[in-house]
Amino acid sequence: MKNLHIQLLMSQSRFAEAEPLIRQELEKDIADAGLLCLLSISLSRQNKTKGAMEAAREAVRLEPESDQAHFALALALSERKDLRGALASAKEALRLDPDDVQNYALNAQILTEMMKHSAAIKMAEQGLQIDPENETCRFYRSVLLGRQGRQLEADEQSLELLADEPDDETSHCARGWVLIHSGDGLGAEQHFIEALRIDPNHEDARDGLAEALKIQNPLVGLIYKGLSLIGRTSIWAVVIGVIVAGQVARFLRSQDDPAIQMTGVILNVVFYLFLTLILIAPALADLTLFASSRGRLAMTALQKHGVRWWIVPLLIGCGHFLWWSVFGGRLGPLQSMGWCAIAALIHETYQYPQSWVRKRMLGVATVLLVTMLVTEYSNAVILRPMRIEMIPDSLLSNAKTIPAKETIADLQTRLETYIKTRSYLVVYPALAVLLIGCLRDNIADWFVRRSPDAE
Incomplete structure (x- = not known):
């Protein structure tokens, strides 16, 4: 009965309440790999990543062929920003149980954090072949399609998810992110506000609301569109472009004609302005949030406190x-x-x-x-x-x-x-x-x- 209670709390994302119950059960059997997996997941969701990793590693040691143990370890490692290790564990969980859609969802999540968008979409689509209604795989597929500029497909997927789950915060977040990538900051803002109404502590919704408010500012929106374009461009193309622009500016400034020299000076200023904006774009965006009452609602107390130091x-x-x-x-x-x-x-x-x-x-x-x-x-x-x-x-x-x-x-x-x-x-x-x-x-x-x- 207590295990059912734990499962219910976990399904409701009440991880802080589930943790002491799991520990009580573990006192009866310290070698229960299933309980260790649950403990690891509950700790990961509470950002207690060191304890989560220790519990998951013990579960893997006890049952090395358990996909749930490797799933828990992958989740803990991803929260600890060890994405390579997390991906290796997630792939092992998928190998052990290729029929569990949650393994595909976790792989898609980690690949997204590693900025491997094509591979993440493929993983999400494979998960949807097993369970077409899986919320996590649908979420990542819609968001990633938007990031890749495949707007029609992203709109279709996110609208389907929203139609199926109109009262779910994840559905509104998915739609909000798709609208952000299409440049519709006002529409995205409405969906993220609705997600926060459903779950006031939803971090993804808070981050999305911040992004939606940022792109409604003309200057910040222009910067973010530029950064998004750069993000979809080969890194070598960006590097070559920066080098060429710098050399062109230097060449123009070395000419004898005053008009050409001035052109070189202006190009040089624009060149360094571009590099500086890339460097401070996130801080500049948060500054626009801090300047408005709506924007401050999307910031955490720490972020608002930090403004006075980095300004x-x-x-x-x-x-x-x-x-x-x-x-x-x-x-x-x-x-x-x-x-x-x-x-x-x-x-x-x-x-x-x-x-x-x-x-x-x-x-x-x-x-x-x-x-x-x-x-x-x-x-x-x-x-x-x-x-x-x-x-x-x-x-x-x-x-x-x-x-x-x-x-x-x-x-x-x-x-x-x-x-x-x-x-x-x-x-x-x-x-x-x-x-x-x-x-x-x-x-x-x-x-x-x-x-x-x-x-």
């Missing part, structure tokens, strides 16, 4: 960019993107509920902040005087008496010293900050995989 480096970065756009200079874009990288990393920090992860991410951000402050100090206190003293008065006054070769050699020595000092004090540190900021997702995932469960 400062973002404003500093924007200030550097505007100053460079008007007055020029070599270090402007690098310093601007360095500060924006810090803002992006702090913004990423407040997307995670685990305090253990946030503390370590903030530690990384503190190191980067100190590094950028050192570059600012070095540029103002060390490099600026070196630039002023590059050609001292004594050298100018003796220009007629000092041989030309000696003058040029002295200037060359001063210039080489300046460039070397600038590289070590500003360029290399700022590049390191930018690189770490661009890898913020990977850094956060690394910490998530090693985080202990919340007490």
Whole structure:
């Protein structure tokens, strides 16, 4: 009877209530692999991923041929952001029981998180061949069709799901995501609000509502459409395009014709603006949410708290960019993107509920902040005087008496010293900050995989 009660709680997503009951049953039989699987799943759903993984590994040890044990382990690993390990376990669960549609659904979910959309759609479609009514497979198929630009198919699938389950939050989320990918932010907003009415704690609906409000802002919507287009483009095409654009801007600026030079300057500003917007797009989108009362409803308390911390480096970065756009200079874009990288990393920090992860991410951000402050100090206190003293008065006054070769050699020595000092004090540190900021997702995932469960 108690097992039936546990199953009922699990089916109703009441995982916090199911956990103590499962533990009570495990006290009677610690080697019950089925109960360990249930414990692992309930812990995963509560974001207690370390305990979930331990329970799932024990279940696999006790019953290595149990697809449910591998399913539980895959779920725990995916929540812990170990997607490769999760996919391996999910595939093993599918091999052990190819007739269980939930195994296909989990594979589709993990492949989606790995951005392998074609493989995820194929997995969802295979699951639908077994159970055409499976909600999870239908959800992922409709959403992924929308991401791939197959809008007619996505509309058909999501509308069918909504017609079959009009009072289900997942159906409204599926329809909302499809509308987002088609650019209909207002329609998507209505569906996500309905999903939140049905389940006020539905995280996917909250994330979807945030995205719907973002794309209704013209600037942010344009940025997201561009990012979506880039996401469907080969990474090599994007890299080649960035390199070519940078070289074209440099070539135009080197020409003698002032009109061509100005064209090169404008192209150079647009080029760095594009790179900066890619870097800060998520933070910029959250800023538009924070600026409106409706938008703040779609943000978690942590996200709203984080705004006051990452807005400062973002404003500093924007200030550097505007100053460079008007007055020029070599270090402007690098310093601007360095500060924006810090803002992006702090913004990423407040997307995670685990305090253990946030503390370590903030530690990384503190190191980067100190590094950028050192570059600012070095540029103002060390490099600026070196630039002023590059050609001292004594050298100018003796220009007629000092041989030309000696003058040029002295200037060359001063210039080489300046460039070397600038590289070590500003360029290399700022590049390191930018690189770490661009890898913020990977850094956060690394910490998530090693985080202990919340007490």
